[in-house]
Amino acid sequence: MKLLELLTKLPNVKPRVAKAALKGWENDLLNQIIAAPDRDTSRMRVKIGHGIKFGFRDIDNIFCQKDMAPIEVTPYGAGLVVQLYSKGLLPMTKNQSPGEVPEEVKEYAKTGEKVAEVRMRIRDHADAERIAYREILSRPAEIKPSSFTSKLLNDIFIYHHGLGGGAKSMEIGGAAVTKKVRSFSSNSGNSRDWEVIFSWTDENGAPQELMKPSNYAENRRNDADRNFGLPE
Structure with a gap:
């Protein structure tokens, strides 16, 4: 799903202003690299609000672009945008507040949750296999x-x-x-x-x-x- 398309589907959101806000958080992360080029980028975070912090992995899932194609948002990224929306952290039209998230958006974001669950199970299984294999090597x-x-x-x-x-x-x-x-x-x-x-x-x-x-x-x-x- 295209990022602007997702933002447009969220009631009362200003899509282009919201996209600019997301881009601003990405720039905040990039500025951290400029300020500390030797720092581990996987540990870098930008504070959004309400205890929410984004890293490069999160931003990359919101701004997913191949070549010159329009910017897309992955299901995982859509879930992050919905989280920001529900907390009122995206720019809204004047005197408006977050509304009901459309089912289409919810379903798209859920596919990311399912993929994440599968990846977690695969990672846990791989970790268990690695531990078992090292135990064999040790004896x-x-x-x-x-x-x-x-x-x-x-x-x-x-x-x-x-x-x-x-x-x-x-x-x-x-x-x-x-x-x-x-x-x-x-x-x-x-x-x-x-x-x-x-x-x-x-x-x-x-x-x-x-x-x-x-x-x-x-x-x-x-x-x-x-x-x-x-x-x-």
């Missing part, structure tokens, strides 16, 4: 070799030993696992990628290996017989 002795993957082993090593190249070893699931990291360069020499090899001996005495190859392993720069003529 390498309980991880069975049959569940080894390059990603799992790499995450375990990073969890316990941090990042870094060379060779490192640790016991995982009763097996002595060695991680070897080898760096490769692009032909231009401007970027690097790593080959990571995990090796161990299984319970039957057979050697096992998992490898994450480097994207640059086959490049000329990494071959002594073919690396002539490349930039230093």
Whole structure:
């Protein structure tokens, strides 16, 4: 829904003046960046009134514009505008007060609430999965070799030993696992990628290996017989 369209639907509101007021609050936030360019913008807020404060995320949902298209308001942003309207914080026609919010506007704003609820559930689920996964990484002795993957082993090593190249070893699931990291360069020499090899001996005495190859392993720069003529 276009922002002006939404403001026009709210009884007794002066749409263009209200839009200008919203723009003024956005400018107040932008002025905070100018005054403190090193400050975390996610923590910046502008006080509107009645205890309501807006951050950049809120303003971005009210002024949602792609290219040169008319400014739209997201369902979440519509909910914020309705909140301001109900509190009497938007410019009104003389001697008028907020009226009943049209059902069309209410329904549009509700779709934002539903999306927010779904996102919250997804975020909570992802947080729970992250916590559970870190718990697994913290107990390498309980991880069975049959569940080894390059990603799992790499995450375990990073969890316990941090990042870094060379060779490192640790016991995982009763097996002595060695991680070897080898760096490769692009032909231009401007970027690097790593080959990571995990090796161990299984319970039957057979050697096992998992490898994450480097994207640059086959490049000329990494071959002594073919690396002539490349930039230093």
